[in-house]
Amino acid sequence: MNKVLLLNGSPRGKKSTSAALGNYLFDLLKDMNFETKMLTNRNQINNEEKIEDLLKEIEEASYVILLTPLYDDCQPYNVLKIQEIILKQKMNLTNKLFLPIINSGFPEPEQITEGTIPIYKQFTSKTGFKWGGSLSIGGGEMLGGRYGKQLHEVGNFAKKAISELEKIAESLGSKDVYPDTELILVPGYFYKWPLKNLVTSMNNKSWKHVIEEKGEKVDAKPLL
Numbered sequence: 001m002n003k004v005l006l007l008n009g010s011p012r013g014k015k016s017t018s019a020a021l022g023n024y025l026f027d028l029l030k031d032m033n034f035e036t037k038m039l040t041n042r043n044q045i046n047n048e049e050k051i052e053d054l055l056k057e058i059e060e061a062s063y064v065i066l067l068t069p070l071y072d073d074c075q076p077y078n079v080l081k082i083q084e085i086i087l088k089q090k091m092n093l094t095n096k097l098f099l100p101i102i103n104s105g106f107p108e109p110e111q112i113t114e115g116t117i118p119i120y121k122q123f124t125s126k127t128g129f130k131w132g133g134s135l136s137i138g139g140g141e142m143l144g145g146r147y148g149k150q151l152h153e154v155g156n157f158a159k160k161a162i163s164e165l166e167k168i169a170e171s172l173g174s175k176d177v178y179p180d181t182e183l184i185l186v187p188g189y190f191y192k193w194p195l196k197n198l199v200t201s202m203n204n205k206s207w208k209h210v211i212e213e214k215g216e217k218v219d220a221k222p223l224l
Helices: 017-031 048-060 077-089 116-127 155-174 195-213
Strands: 003-008 035-040 063-069 097-104 135-138 181-184
Touching: 003 017, 003 048, 017 035, 017 063, 017 097, 017 155, 035 048, 048 077, 077 116, 097 116, 097 155, 135 155, 155 181
Parallel strands: 003 035, 003 063, 063 097, 097 135, 135 181
Antiparallel strands: none
């Protein structure tokens, strides 16, 4: 039986978009009779025993699917840490398929595809993983994972994501390679005036509020 290991790379753990995507894919693969396991990265790097458990799961898996957010055009710390651990171990990963599913709060998936996907492709070439395609999701916050929602609870906003997860499951079942795919969840009318201006204004006010809460100056220019 082929084993699929799902790695949740979100620092938010179970209440995250990564977890919501992973849970849906987990159920799909289980229904297809795959042996499937899901681990939360942040829980696996706390001590040597858990790291050994993680490495054992990777060794036993035929497919490793990473579900993670985009943080500042790069991986979260826990994902970087696990990548470093795998590289140091010099594991034999030949013929093991690696497939990242990355979501961003920004609506444009280009935030992921232009900078982060090449990093993951470099990781696979350094480790011996086989590239299994990728899914880059713009506007991932719309899936409501940070509030503990599952994809079937979100409604129309989740339809595109669900469709792509089903394609990923089908590709594993048929042993076809899933193509590198970009997904935009934000409806087109959000980009048009006047809604675009309204959303931009609301976001700016929100960020300024957070800055002020932290005791910082909104218009500070320290490098000047």
